[in-house]
Amino acid sequence: MMKPHIALLPCPAMGHVTPMLQLANRLVLIHHCHVTFLHFTAEDDHRPHHLMKLPPSVTVLPLPLADISALTTGDTPLFSRHCITVRETLLRSLKPTLLQHLQQTPQAFITDMFCTQALETCAQLAIPSYILFTTSALFLSFSLFFRDTADNNKASGEFLQLPGGCKPLIIRTADLPLKYNLDDEWYRYHIKRIPKASGILLNTFEELEPEQLRAIGENSFFKEIDTPPIFPIGPLVKETEPVCGRREECIMNWLDKQPSGSVVLVAFGSFGRLCAEQISELAWGLELSQQRFLWVARAEEEKDLPEGFAERTRGTGMVVDSWVPQVRVLGHVSTGAFLSHCGWNSVMESVCNGVPLIAWPLHADQMMNATMIAEEIGVAVKVKVFGREEIGRVVRGVMEGEEGKAVKERVKEVKESALKSLAKGGSSYEALDSLLLQWKQITSQIQYYASIDYGSVWFSILKTHAASVGDSIIRDYELQFHKYNLKRVGTAEN
Numbered sequence: 358m359m360k361p362h363i364a365l366l367p368c369p370a371m372g373h374v375t376p377m378l379q380l381a382n383r384l385v386l387i388h389h390c391h392v393t394f395l396h397f398t399a400e401d402d403h404r405p406h407h408l409m410k411l412p413p414s415v416t417v418l419p420l421p422l423a424d425i426s427a428l429t430t431g432d433t434p435l436f437s438r439h440c441i442t443v444r445e446t447l448l449r450s451l452k453p454t455l456l457q458h459l460q461q462t463p464q465a466f467i468t469d470m471f472c473t474q475a476l477e478t479c480a481q482l483a484i485p486s487y488i489l490f491t492t493s494a495l496f497l498s499f500s501l502f503f504r505d506t507a508d509n510n511k512a513s514g515e516f517l518q519l520p521g522g523c524k525p526l527i528i529r530t531a532d533l534p535l536k537y538n539l540d541d542e543w544y545r546y547h548i549k550r551i552p553k554a555s556g557i558l559l560n561t562f563e564e565l566e567p568e569q570l571r572a573i574g575e576n577s578f579f580k581e582i583d584t585p586p587i588f589p590i591g592p593l594v595k596e597t598e599p600v601c602g603r604r605e606e607c608i609m610n611w612l613d614k615q616p617s618g619s620v621v622l623v624a625f626g627s628f629g630r631l632c633a634e635q636i637s638e639l640a641w642g643l644e645l646s647q648q649r650f651l652w653v654a655r656a657e658e659e660k661d662l663p664e665g666f667a668e669r670t671r672g673t674g675m676v677v678d679s680w681v682p683q684v685r686v687l688g689h690v691s692t693g694a695f696l697s698h699c700g701w702n703s704v705m706e707s708v709c710n711g712v713p714l715i716a717w718p719l720h721a722d723q724m725m726n727a728t729m730i731a732e733e734i735g736v737a738v739k740v741k742v743f744g745r746e747e748i749g750r751v752v753r754g755v756m757e758g759e760e761g762k763a764v765k766e767r768v769k770e771v772k773e774s775a776l777k778s779l780a781k782g783g784s785s786y787e788a789l790d791s792l793l794l795q796w797k798q799i800t801s802q803i804q805y806y807a808s809i810d811y812g813s814v815w816f817s818i819l820k821t822h823a824a825s826v827g828d829s830i831i832r833d834y835e836l837q838f839h840k841y842n843l844k845r846v847g848t849a850e851n
Contacts (some may be wrong), residue, residue, distance in 0.1 A: 362461050486555060595684045649691075654678070688710045
């Protein structure tokens with residue numbers, strides 16, 4: 358049997374590219390697939406550095422970014438510009454690129470949650486399409502619940518109740534994204550298109566979000582709004598990172614000199630921005646905590662550090678510009694906690710390295726994430742009040758206090774669950790493997806029967822597999838069979 362051919366398309370933002378890269382590695386190295394990785398680029402022949410880490414067998418195809426100057430103005434918001442660029446690029450380039458460069462039709466096309474324009478192209482080419490949702494199952498359930506309305510009256514009072522599995526899912530209204538994030542026309546646009554996909558792949562795992570996953574998979578509300586089957590295949594995180602360059606060597610050498618479990622990593626992600634007051638209060642809080650720290654700050658933020666801060670914390674603290682190899686730092690024996698914005702990738706990376714979190718969410722899904730990992734999962738402590746005394750208290754408590762002991766023990770348990778979920782027989786391994794088995798079995802049968810008979814045999818195949826794969830997947834394979842039929846008839850006529 359030929360290797361399954363899977364095409365992957367991430368959104369052009371590192372928080373979305375990273376989990377897709379890890380999925381590509383897993384499909385190639387563990388599940389023995391052929392992978393085509395499409396990426397947005399400003400140049401036809403440009404291959405970004407992070408794509409160099411893909412296995413050599415992966416086919417990398419560029420999608421040149423469309424010129425959107427005629428479609429935007431100086432007042433167009435950044436997120437809207439991003440979404441318009443993705444839309445125009447996919448409408449102009451995706452189908453020609455697939456037809457020109459792919460000799461073997463993919464058995465599946467997995468696209469990012471912000472690239473759903475690809476779903477129409479896949480339907481035209483009879484390729485089953487799936488969406489990779491890069492946030493939590495909780496945020497997916499919230500997004501699906503609100504996708505058809507901007508009615509703010511749905512959330513009144515202190516708590517919001519979502520349809521659950523064995524029990525309702527409860528969200529604090531204070532944790533909701535600003536205007537639910539769903540008042541944004543682009544976010545609502547993509548969420549409303551989810552039913553067009555044959556399935557949703559999630560960067561989470563059964564043991565981390567059992568109730569949330571059960572709700573989406575079993576509650577009648579989500580069935581009635583045509584939610585596709587869900588496949589929790591996470592965590593999609595890097596196992597390690599290489600140290601590239603002298604600057605990174607200096608960071609790791611400094612960590613090597615610190616006692617085990619003594620350093621707090623402080624980082625707020627690619628898009629996290631702190632104002633001058635927040636920078637100052639965070640600096641004073643770290644100093645008051647009397648703990649060692651490695652703080653990733655932007656150059657423009659460093660100017661807001663309190664006078665004399667660098668001198669007073671010399672030897673116990675290190676402030677670095679813009680970026681560190683985060684997974685490598687989290688995996689270092691000296692790292693004892695992670696003061697984080699609680700973006701979902703950072704949560705997954707911290708949990709998989711057994712490092713407890715100090716939660717300081719900033720926007721989007723981060724408030725929900727922070728509350729869930731602190732109050733439900735128990736691997737984090739939240740900074741509840743903005744101010745130096747609270748920051749100092751929480752940091753010191755996690756590193757030295759009884760509360761810190763509890764979250765450290767709990768995060769070790771969750772780390773073990775994450776590792777087990779990825780191993781053969783684990784929940785995430787089996788979820789992805791079952792999907793691959795469906796692609797292999799049904800596609801091979803379609804190809805075989807299409808070559809000898811395109812009559813009633815096809816419907817017997819559908820009937821045989823109906824119970825196991827569901828209507829949406831059968832619909833896609835019916836399209837694919839139709840494509841094979843056309844190709845066969847065309848060949849015969851020629």
